[in-house]
Amino acid sequence: MSSPTPDTPDALLGPADVRELAAVLGVRPTKQRGQNFVIDANTVRRIVRTAGVRPEDVVVEVGPGLGSLTLALLEAADRVTAVEIDDVLAAALPATIAARMPGRADRFALVHSDAMHVTALPGPAPTALVANLPYNVAVPVLLHMLDTFPSIERTLVMVQAEVADRLAAGPGNKVYGVPSVKANWYAEVKRAGAIGRNVFWPAPNVDSGLVSLVRRAEPVKTTATRREVFTVVDAAFAQRRKTLRAALSGWAGSAVAAEAALVAAGVSPQARGESLTVEEFARIAEHKESGNQ
Numbered sequence: 244m245s246s247p248t249p250d251t252p253d254a255l256l257g258p259a260d261v262r263e264l265a266a267v268l269g270v271r272p273t274k275q276r277g278q279n280f281v282i283d284a285n286t287v288r289r290i291v292r293t294a295g296v297r298p299e300d301v302v303v304e305v306g307p308g309l310g311s312l313t314l315a316l317l318e319a320a321d322r323v324t325a326v327e328i329d330d331v332l333a334a335a336l337p338a339t340i341a342a343r344m345p346g347r348a349d350r351f352a353l354v355h356s357d358a359m360h361v362t363a364l365p366g367p368a369p370t371a372l373v374a375n376l377p378y379n380v381a382v383p384v385l386l387h388m389l390d391t392f393p394s395i396e397r398t399l400v401m402v403q404a405e406v407a408d409r410l411a412a413g414p415g416n417k418v419y420g421v422p423s424v425k426a427n428w429y430a431e432v433k434r435a436g437a438i439g440r441n442v443f444w445p446a447p448n449v450d451s452g453l454v455s456l457v458r459r460a461e462p463v464k465t466t467a468t469r470r471e472v473f474t475v476v477d478a479a480f481a482q483r484r485k486t487l488r489a490a491l492s493g494w495a496g497s498a499v500a501a502e503a504a505l506v507a508a509g510v511s512p513q514a515r516g517e518s519l520t521v522e523e524f525a526r527i528a529e530h531k532e533s534g535n536q
Contacts, residue, residue: 255288256282256343258282261309261311281443287312290373290375290453293435294398300320300370302369302373303392304374305374305384305388306328306375307332309335309336313340323350325351325353326358327353333353352365369392370395371397373400374400381403381406382410385400389456396458397455398455399453399454400454400456402454403449403451406452410454420480424476427521432454432456433455435454436452438452463522471528474528475494475527479519479524480517483517486514487513487516488501503530504530504531505527508527510523
């Protein structure tokens with residue numbers, strides 16, 4: 244029998260393939276790492292389509308697991324670099340790629356590491372990030388990758404539905420918060436679909452959602468640093484029921500200093516963090532010193 248090629252559907256992993264591969268490796272998905280393996284080829288192809296992966300793209304994937312999405316990405320992109328923390332999965336993935344897509348194996352690279360510690364990737368700079376992110380680390384991993392690799396123009400991540408809602412929420416939405424603002428610092432963020440539970444093994448007890456992030460053509464215009472802006476965001480939402488005058492008093496040094504910074508930034512001291520855009524948070528960050536004087 245000939246080896247599967249990118250043109251044949253059996254190049255991708257189906258439910259039986261995933262279970263067989265896991266059994267051979269002695270792998271049981273762990274809750275600790277939020278592992279839920281995708282077992283449906285149509286779903287991974289849909290993710291690749293929704294991500295708008297192009298033939299010239301260099302895609303970075305975080306948490307490839309057994310390789311379901313990796314194989315679908317290799318069908319569509321110029322090259323794929325996968326970042327995997329699990330020792331057994333990292334060791335097995337290159338062999339899976341070589342067996343199922345031998346014609347594309349030279350287009351694949353593996354980085355065996357915790358994505359939160361990755362600061363460089365082999366080969367050309369990534370242009371896209373596509374990943375089924377473990378629920379427990381989705382937001383920090385996403386923000387770390389966007390910050391570390393400014394060449395990433397387009398991102399599509401599959402996350403817990405609740406996290407997807409939070410990331411894509413706008414000011415005034417009840418789930419708008421720290422992840423929403425920080426993601427918006429880097430990109431235009433929107434929901435890009437829902438994923439059913441039955442496409443995973445094991446089936447999670449929560450729904451999943453796709454989130455699309457397209458990097459801003461122009462960064463947020465501000466003289467404050469990202470760290471300074473994010474410090475204001477964290478302070479504003481740490482006590483989200485309080486007015487910004489109260490919530491930012493620790494950050495500014497006093498409630499009076501917070502009010503001065505807010506007024507200078509053109510923001511009502513009586514407003515709450517959930518009503519502010521990332522640009523407004525940036526303006527507040529710019530006025531910290533004037534608030535302290």
